[in-house]
Amino acid sequence: MESKIRIEVLFPEIANLYGDLANIEYLKKSYPELEVVETHLIGEPEFMKRVPSLIYMGTLTENGQRLATEKLSHYKEKLAEMIDGGVRFLVTGNALEVFGGKIEDTDGSVDMGLGIFPIHARRDMMHRFNSLYLGSFGGMNIVGYKSQFTHSWRDDETDDGDFESVFETYRGPGLNPEIKGEGIRKNNFIGTYVIGPLLVLNPPFAKWLLKEMGAGDVTLAFEREAMEAYEVRVKEYSDPDTGFYY
Amino acid sequence: MGKLRYFIALWAAKLSIAALKVTGHNGTNFPGVLALKICPRFLKYAAKPEKIIAVTGTNGKTTICNMLLDMLTMDGQKVLNNKMGSNINSGIATSLIYGCSMLGKCKYEIGVFEVDERSALRIYPYMKPDYMLITNLSRDSIMRNGHPEYIAGILTRYIPASTKLILNADDLISSAVAPENSRVYFGIEEMPGDIRECVNLINDMQICPECHSRLKYEYLRYNHIGKAYCPVCGFKAPEYDYAGVNVSLEDMKIEVRDKEGTGCYRLLNESVFNIYNVVSAAALLREMGYSHEKIQGFFEKLNIVGTRFDQEHVGDKTLYRLLAKEKNAFATTRVFDYISGLPGDKEIILMNSCQGDMKHWSENTCWLYDCDFEFLNREEIKNIVLCGPRRFDHRLRLLLAGVPEDRLSYAEKETDAPDKLKLFDNDNVFVLYGTDSIALGKKVADRVFDMMKKNSADEKGGEK
Numbered sequence A: 001m002e003s004k005i006r007i008e009v010l011f012p013e014i015a016n017l018y019g020d021l022a023n024i025e026y027l028k029k030s031y032p033e034l035e036v037v038e039t040h041l042i043g044e045p046e047f048m049k050r051v052p053s054l055i056y057m058g059t060l061t062e063n064g065q066r067l068a069t070e071k072l073s074h075y076k077e078k079l080a081e082m083i084d085g086g087v088r089f090l091v092t093g094n095a096l097e098v099f100g101g102k103i104e105d106t107d108g109s110v111d112m113g114l115g116i117f118p119i120h121a122r123r124d125m126m127h128r129f130n131s132l133y134l135g136s137f138g139g140m141n142i143v144g145y146k147s148q149f150t151h152s153w154r155d156d157e158t159d160d161g162d163f164e165s166v167f168e169t170y171r172g173p174g175l176n177p178e179i180k181g182e183g184i185r186k187n188n189f190i191g192t193y194v195i196g197p198l199l200v201l202n203p204p205f206a207k208w209l210l211k212e213m214g215a216g217d218v219t220l221a222f223e224r225e226a227m228e229a230y231e232v233r234v235k236e237y238s239d240p241d242t243g244f245y246y
Numbered sequence B: 001m002g003k004l005r006y007f008i009a010l011w012a013a014k015l016s017i018a019a020l021k022v023t024g025h026n027g028t029n030f031p032g033v034l035a036l037k038i039c040p041r042f043l044k045y046a047a048k049p050e051k052i053i054a055v056t057g058t059n060g061k062t063t064i065c066n067m068l069l070d071m072l073t074m075d076g077q078k079v080l081n082n083k084m085g086s087n088i089n090s091g092i093a094t095s096l097i098y099g100c101s102m103l104g105k106c107k108y109e110i111g112v113f114e115v116d117e118r119s120a121l122r123i124y125p126y127m128k129p130d131y132m133l134i135t136n137l138s139r140d141s142i143m144r145n146g147h148p149e150y151i152a153g154i155l156t157r158y159i160p161a162s163t164k165l166i167l168n169a170d171d172l173i174s175s176a177v178a179p180e181n182s183r184v185y186f187g188i189e190e191m192p193g194d195i196r197e198c199v200n201l202i203n204d205m206q207i208c209p210e211c212h213s214r215l216k217y218e219y220l221r222y223n224h225i226g227k228a229y230c231p232v233c234g235f236k237a238p239e240y241d242y243a244g245v246n247v248s249l250e251d252m253k254i255e256v257r258d259k260e261g262t263g264c265y266r267l268l269n270e271s272v273f274n275i276y277n278v279v280s281a282a283a284l285l286r287e288m289g290y291s292h293e294k295i296q297g298f299f300e301k302l303n304i305v306g307t308r309f310d311q312e313h314v315g316d317k318t319l320y321r322l323l324a325k326e327k328n329a330f331a332t333t334r335v336f337d338y339i340s341g342l343p344g345d346k347e348i349i350l351m352n353s354c355q356g357d358m359k360h361w362s363e364n365t366c367w368l369y370d371c372d373f374e375f376l377n378r379e380e381i382k383n384i385v386l387c388g389p390r391r392f393d394h395r396l397r398l399l400l401a402g403v404p405e406d407r408l409s410y411a412e413k414e415t416d417a418p419d420k421l422k423l424f425d426n427d428n429v430f431v432l433y434g435t436d437s438i439a440l441g442k443k444v445a446d447r448v449f450d451m452m453k454k455n456s457a458d459e460k461g462g463e464k
Helices: A022-030 A062-073 A076-084 A093-099 A203-212 A223-238 B002-022 B030-038 B061-074 B089-099 B117-123 B148-158 B272-287 B292-300 B329-341 B355-360 B391-400 B414-420 B435-463
Strands: A006-010 A035-039 A054-057 A089-092 A102-105 A110-112 A119-123 A129-137 A140-148 A150-154 A167-171 A184-186 A189-192 B051-056 B079-081 B110-114 B131-134 B164-168 B183-188 B216-222 B225-229 B242-248 B253-258 B261-266 B309-314 B317-323 B346-351 B381-387 B408-411 B428-433
Touching (some): A022 A203, A062 B148, A093 A119, A093 A189, B002 B030, B002 B089, B051 B061, B061 B110, B164 B272, B253 B272, B272 B292, B272 B329, B381 B414
Parallel strands (some): B051 B131, B079 B110, B131 B164
Antiparallel strands (some): A184 A189
């Protein structure tokens, strides 16, 4: 019998930096009935056969971004159609840049993205950006980290249409240091630079996501301990004496 | 002007050394920092030893540098090194300042330098090593090093064309750096305990660099370290010029085979990490022209330095002091794996909160989910004491790794952690500390040692 909730993880062999795959592990541990399927660089993506409850992609190397973009470019129309149709996506770290227009490197090179969202990233491999993150989502505090060589900007900064921010930032940068809006949200697509892993560090957000996927009110794996770690972190990040930039 | 500036920098730095000695602050990088401040291209003009060996890579470089330093010293050589300072440009500059006269003449013929991978761009344009040993490249500090592919790119860009590379063929990431450079490869042939599939969370070489199909391994040690091949396009890992063979943990020996013969070397400890250290150091010394016999003699007299690995027996108990680099999932996993493989029941004091980050901001804990805490889910590990500001994160990670709650104890302060030990019969207690908590680690371990001694004395008293 087919499981009700299915998560498709895109390219776990390359999109796995900074503990990001623990996002899905945590959901699986919290809701063992859910099915996790992997789509690899070789072969046809699972979403071409059946639409899952959630498509997940985690942080990649710069070369990994190129490989993922090249692979997904063959399915760009289907991806855009799924996003427009409300299929749920969670994309963390620099994986969100794969869905943007391009990544401009300070060395003059340009990597093209899928062009689904009107954003472009600027990359400087000699300057790594590190910070803590504190924001909010639907009344929940969101905590996590930024650790990246890039930031992203809307192609037309005067036009805030087409997509919304995911998180409202209290401390730390948004999609870029000049704005407070963090991430890309369109229908059920959520893309954010915030890593942590995001769902492990933010149990209320993990619960919300499971509920959205149809799992109901789930008690998370080690929810009490996860909440205690979360509350300690929220308190720490809310303290003005806590430095935010590395 | 450049040379004049250099001499002003040199003399000012030399003066600072005298001042530091008087005030008891020797061993810092200050002379190098000062020299680089006065003369930013100090490294370009600084006199250097005739022969330079650089050791770089994510893990093992300090241990290998210490081994090389000891071995070359045993050979009667006066070796300039940066053991007392840092492995970035100011540390190298400090060593060169110590190593030269007031007239700027280098007093050493040979230099062994540990070089931070990311500092390549600030060092190699001015200092061209004759030999460079790259131990391995793996994930390190997320904030500083990003990912190993990035570090490999930096090395490829900045390693001088004239440098001969000694590379780990069992690591496809580091073995591919600077492809135009002259190179030899070391590796270890299949040995007992090898596996075929990666069991670690980190595996940064899952796809073929040529065709992107899934790689397979003839044998695998940990993470991506092993002999890889692509079953689709035929891509293979480089062949070994220096092959570690016939590893015997019973006799603590390994043979290193090259095209001219085979040497039998003493292993310094049984961890695979350290077996690689032995093979790589032997490969480098062979390249420098030392005979197998001579290198064998060096190894017989070597010890591993205390800050990295240390064990003491007190009565029926053993205390281990182990470095588990904070925020380095790869290195900490190796330590966890090593502990889990040792016989006997154990307790662990986990001091893995980053002390440095506590002062200025808050630690980025992503590394916890790259690190195989699952290795600590063993019945023989009876008690893990969690302490420091990130103990709540460590608790969640261990629970998710399957470690039962009743095997976890808590202490807010690291110095209180020993009180949570059970100190049962034949206990093996591991104190794990990071590079920025060596002093705190020593303090905690010393307290455990005192408790063990008291425990042992009480038991003896009880027997009477």
